[in-house]
Amino acid sequence: MRKKCVAAIAAxxxxxxxxxxxxxxxxxxxxxIRDARIVxxxxxxxxxxxxxxxxxxxxxxxxxxxxxxxxxxxxxxGLTVYPGLIDGLSSWGLPxxxxxxxxxxxxxxxxxxxxxxxxxxxxxxxxxxxxxxxxFSWVRAADQVQLSDARLGQARNAGFTTAVTFPRQGxxxxxxxxxxxxxxxxxxxxxxxDAGLFLALRPSGYTxxxxxxxxxxxxxxxxxxxxxxxxxxxxxxxxxxxxxARPAYDRALEGVLGAKRVLLPAPDPVQxxxxxxxxxxxxxxxxLYGVVRGYEMAARLKQAGTPVILNVRxxxxxxxxxxxxxxxxxELKIRDLAPTSPKVLSEAGVKWTVSSDGMDTPRAVLRxxxxxxxxxxxxxxxxxxxTLTAAEIYGVADRLGSIERGKIANLVLADGDLFNDSTRVRxxxxxxxxYLPEPEAPQAPGAAGRAPSLSEEEEQ
Amino acid sequence: xxHAILTAMLLAAPLVSAEVTVIQNGTIYTVTxxxxxxxIVIRDGKIADVGEKVMTPGGARVIDATGKHVxxxxxxxxxxxxxxxxxxxxxSVSSMVxxxxxxxxxxxxxxxxxxxxxxxxxSMHGSANSIGxxxxxxxxxxxxxxxxxxxxxxxxxxxMALGENxxxxxxxxxxxxxxxxxxxxxxxxxxxxxxxxxxxxxxxRARAYQRxxxxxxxxxxxxxxxLPPKRDLELEPLVEVLEGRRLVHAHCxxxxxxxxxxxxxxxxxxxxxxFQHVLEGYKVAKEIAERGHYASTFSDWWxxxxxxxDAIPYNAAIMHRKGVLVSLNSDDAGGAELMRRLNTExxxxxxxxxxxxxxxxxxxxxxxxxxxxxxxxxxxxxxxxDADLVIYDKHPLSSYARVEKVFIDGRQYFDRDEDLSRRPKxxxxxxxxRKKMLDQQKQAAPQNRRPS
Numbered sequence: 001m002r003k004k005c006v007a008a009i010a011a012x013x014x015x016x017x018x019x020x021x022x023x024x025x026x027x028x029x030x031x032x033i034r035d036a037r038i039v040x041x042x043x044x045x046x047x048x049x050x051x052x053x054x055x056x057x058x059x060x061x062x063x064x065x066x067x068x069x070x071x072x073x074x075x076x077x078g079l080t081v082y083p084g085l086i087d088g089l090s091s092w093g094l095p096x097x098x099x100x101x102x103x104x105x106x107x108x109x110x111x112x113x114x115x116x117x118x119x120x121x122x123x124x125x126x127x128x129x130x131x132x133x134x135x136f137s138w139v140r141a142a143d144q145v146q147l148s149d150a151r152l153g154q155a156r157n158a159g160f161t162t163a164v165t166f167p168r169q170g171x172x173x174x175x176x177x178x179x180x181x182x183x184x185x186x187x188x189x190x191x192x193x194d195a196g197l198f199l200a201l202r203p204s205g206y207t208x209x210x211x212x213x214x215x216x217x218x219x220x221x222x223x224x225x226x227x228x229x230x231x232x233x234x235x236x237x238x239x240x241x242x243x244x245a246r247p248a249y250d251r252a253l254e255g256v257l258g259a260k261r262v263l264l265p266a267p268d269p270v271q272x273x274x275x276x277x278x279x280x281x282x283x284x285x286x287x288l289y290g291v292v293r294g295y296e297m298a299a300r301l302k303q304a305g306t307p308v309i310l311n312v313r314x315x316x317x318x319x320x321x322x323x324x325x326x327x328x329x330x331e332l333k334i335r336d337l338a339p340t341s342p343k344v345l346s347e348a349g350v351k352w353t354v355s356s357d358g359m360d361t362p363r364a365v366l367r368x369x370x371x372x373x374x375x376x377x378x379x380x381x382x383x384x385x386x387t388l389t390a391a392e393i394y395g396v397a398d399r400l401g402s403i404e405r406g407k408i409a410n411l412v413l414a415d416g417d418l419f420n421d422s423t424r425v426r427x428x429x430x431x432x433x434x435y436l437p438e439p440e441a442p443q444a445p446g447a448a449g450r451a452p453s454l455s456e457e458e459e460q
Numbered sequence: 461x462x463h464a465i466l467t468a469m470l471l472a473a474p475l476v477s478a479e480v481t482v483i484q485n486g487t488i489y490t491v492t493x494x495x496x497x498x499x500i501v502i503r504d505g506k507i508a509d510v511g512e513k514v515m516t517p518g519g520a521r522v523i524d525a526t527g528k529h530v531x532x533x534x535x536x537x538x539x540x541x542x543x544x545x546x547x548x549x550x551x552s553v554s555s556m557v558x559x560x561x562x563x564x565x566x567x568x569x570x571x572x573x574x575x576x577x578x579x580x581x582x583s584m585h586g587s588a589n590s591i592g593x594x595x596x597x598x599x600x601x602x603x604x605x606x607x608x609x610x611x612x613x614x615x616x617x618x619x620m621a622l623g624e625n626x627x628x629x630x631x632x633x634x635x636x637x638x639x640x641x642x643x644x645x646x647x648x649x650x651x652x653x654x655x656x657x658x659x660x661x662x663x664x665r666a667r668a669y670q671r672x673x674x675x676x677x678x679x680x681x682x683x684x685x686x687l688p689p690k691r692d693l694e695l696e697p698l699v700e701v702l703e704g705r706r707l708v709h710a711h712c713x714x715x716x717x718x719x720x721x722x723x724x725x726x727x728x729x730x731x732x733x734x735f736q737h738v739l740e741g742y743k744v745a746k747e748i749a750e751r752g753h754y755a756s757t758f759s760d761w762w763x764x765x766x767x768x769x770d771a772i773p774y775n776a777a778i779m780h781r782k783g784v785l786v787s788l789n790s791d792d793a794g795g796a797e798l799m800r801r802l803n804t805e806x807x808x809x810x811x812x813x814x815x816x817x818x819x820x821x822x823x824x825x826x827x828x829x830x831x832x833x834x835x836x837x838x839x840x841x842x843x844x845x846d847a848d849l850v851i852y853d854k855h856p857l858s859s860y861a862r863v864e865k866v867f868i869d870g871r872q873y874f875d876r877d878e879d880l881s882r883r884p885k886x887x888x889x890x891x892x893x894r895k896k897m898l899d900q901q902k903q904a905a906p907q908n909r910r911p912s
Contacts, residue, residue, distance in 0.1 A: 129556070209551045221693060332894060
């Protein structure tokens with residue numbers, strides 16, 4: 001009897017579960033965050049106001065907002081509401097990408113000989129551009145994201161609601177996607193599937209050609225020429241299928257032609273000039289990533305109109321460095337000035353954002369920016385970089401990045417200024433759904449977090 | 461910061477100096493027009509006048525060179541300095557790559573070379589494969605970005621290599637990964653015969669590619685609507701070589717392989733090739749000279765590998781006497797070690813072979829300029845040429861001589877006294893930074909105490 005009862009309840013829950021999406025389509029769900037300090041980013045701070053959410057979208061924001069009687073009321077007293085933070089270059093949501101990022105660690109774990117053999121078996125020998133070495137231009141992060149990535153909860157805890165997440169295999173790694181860090185299904189997460197094509201200058205996923213950054217750049221040029229030829233062939237065939245041979249479908253070239261922008265590595269001014277030239281030759285807009293010496297690059301970046309993603313793992317002396325070893329003047333200067341890049345770029349009007357790439361924890365991103373604030377960066381500029389600017393760089397500012405009517409209700413509620421160490425994130429909203437902080441077990445940097453628990457996600 | 465300072469300097473001062481400078485009353489080694497006591501007038505980055513007596517324009521900056529020696533800026537026809545990638549060794553034909561893309565203007569080698577009186581060099585792809593990559597000729601305009609360094613009037617060129625390096629078959633990464641040394645992963649060729657085959661095959665493919673495009677252009681001109689051939693970045697530079705629009709610099713040692721390559725070039729009608737290293741050039745100097753090919757060698761450096769054993773210090777002099785245009789180079793890669801004393805390398809051909817001082821100086825100035833096809837603008841002190849000049853305190857072929865000032869395009873890029881006087885300030889600034897970092901480290905220490 002008791003068993004039957006449990007089964008019946010389970011069945012009822014199951015049916016209810018299936019019915020929820022249908023119900024959502026018809027009924028209107030209102031949520032109101034009241035009496036909170038609101039930092040909309042696109043406009044002045046509202047010291048005491050209301051954010052009204054309608055079916056996951058921001059319906060109204062202001063000091064005086066009419067709240068429907070049916071609305072779920074969140075008391076925002078003592079809390080500050082920010083737009084959800086965006087990780088400008090991420091692997092969150094792609095658990096496999098996180099693993100492929102650390103092949104060295106994986107190799108160390110196994111027997112060295114064995115690991116090398118495995119690696120050798122996986123890698124194919126490329127003899128030239130025709131072998132499409134390390135090319136995965138048909139891969140899209142949106143097709144691979146998983147809600148089960150343990151890092152999503154950790155990211156939400158730090159105030160991140162969105163990430164632009166990229167596959168990282170090979171040298172033409174595939175297309176990144178703008179994803180929300182929560183949802184019922186993986187499909188729910190995706191805001192924009194085509195954020196840009198990720199290019200790397202380190203050989204990986206193959207051996208042979210190209211073995212140097214120089215060779216990789218030549219390969220990129222050949223690949224783009226091949227893509228242009230492919231496009232021309234397709235157009236000619238479409239116009240005259242009788243006389244023009246049908247071009248063979250080529251997924252690598254399809255992927256290149258679909259690139260809205262390319263992400264190129266540029267830590268320093270020298271590499272920046274190379275990458276700006278490469279992007280111009282490829283006739284594709286670029287976003288520069290891994291930027292360390294941004295403070296030296298402001299004028300040129302402004303002139304080129306190219307946005308950058310800063311590497312906020314500020315350079316420090318290697319922990320294991322020989323204490324006797326003298327560092328170069330240049331090295332010392334870079335270490336001193338790297339954290340001033342955000343300030344210098346903001347003042348020059350260069351679009352910049354930051355990323356979790358290479359950081360131990362999501363919260364470390366905020367701590368790194370606090371260092372820049374201590375070196376003169378305005379707090380509002382730091383916040384803008386993490387929200388609206390990131391959305392602008394990837395062409396999703398119509399839906400993300402600020403608290404205004406019509407945008408996706410991705411919000412952070414914190415008990416103080418986001419960049420203060422003592423501040424805690426009390427809750428985040430993603431697509432209007434509230435997520436409470438997940439307890440974080442103390443863990444070694446780089447270790448995987450615990451599995452997420454759906455019980456902490458509250459349905460409206 | 462230094463970058464910032466230099467950038468600021470560059471913004472303030474254009475790449476070509478606008479002021480008029482006169483180098484007065486020095487011993488002037490024009491290389492092409494004799495040596496005499498006289499003066500040089502520099503205007504708009506060019507040599508406006510040179511002679512025993514020149515008109516000194518009013519308001520000109522006058523540099524008293526009494527007791528000093530002025531030579532044209534030294535040109536190094538073979539280096540690998542300031543490059544972030546040198547060898548794309550994964551394939552035997554890597555003509556699609558260009559070291560110009562990897563030119564690093566922050567490399568200290570540029571300043572070291574400058575301080576040694578070198579004003580221009582040919583920085584090349586390495587010798588790991590039969591047909592290497594595209595090279596870059598640049599001037600030592602220290603402080604400029606990569607584009608600002610490049611001597612854009614220089615004719616483009618391609619690296620080739622013979623012998624031991626290109627016939628190495630092993631893993632291109634230099635690693636012995638099991639499974640990758642399997643026969644299908646080894647690089648062809650494994651012998652000197654194979655090197656010739658690779659080169660002939662590449663130029664044969666380039667000819668076919670050239671024909672394909674010509675056919676396409678002809679058919680399109682007739683009004684046919686058709687798909688153009690695919691562009692091939694590997695073959696395009698080879699077509700340029702075939703059409704005489706790109707020079708070749710060929711790394712070689714042994715006489716037999718030099719003769720082999722001469723025959724290959726004969727078959728493909730390729731002229732004006734510079735044989736690099738060419739340590740056995742003295743054995744085949746006549747053959748090199750007959751075809752109008754060039755040689756760029758070392759003065760007295762050999763025996764660092766088997767193919768480099770049968771060398772003699774008279775090589776440069778013998779080739780020169782047989783009518784070969786000869787230059788002396790450094791082949792520097794990591795730093796500008798030999799490059800910064802090419803003047804003494806030149807002096808050695810006076811000792812070995814008894815060439816004249818002027819012939820010796822020509823081997824590091826006008827001769828390399830001709831080999832790089834930049835002699836129209838640099839390589840000698842002549843009216844109308846770029847004001848690339850070096851002032852020494854003693855005879856430039858003396859091992860006691862020091863470079864005092866270096867001009868490129870009329871702008872002073874190096875001054876020994878200025879360099880020395882700047883050092884204490886830099887040292888103080890560096891010490892300040894080091895202290896600041898240490899203090900920060902100490903502050904952060906309690907949180908960061910973690911074994912690594």
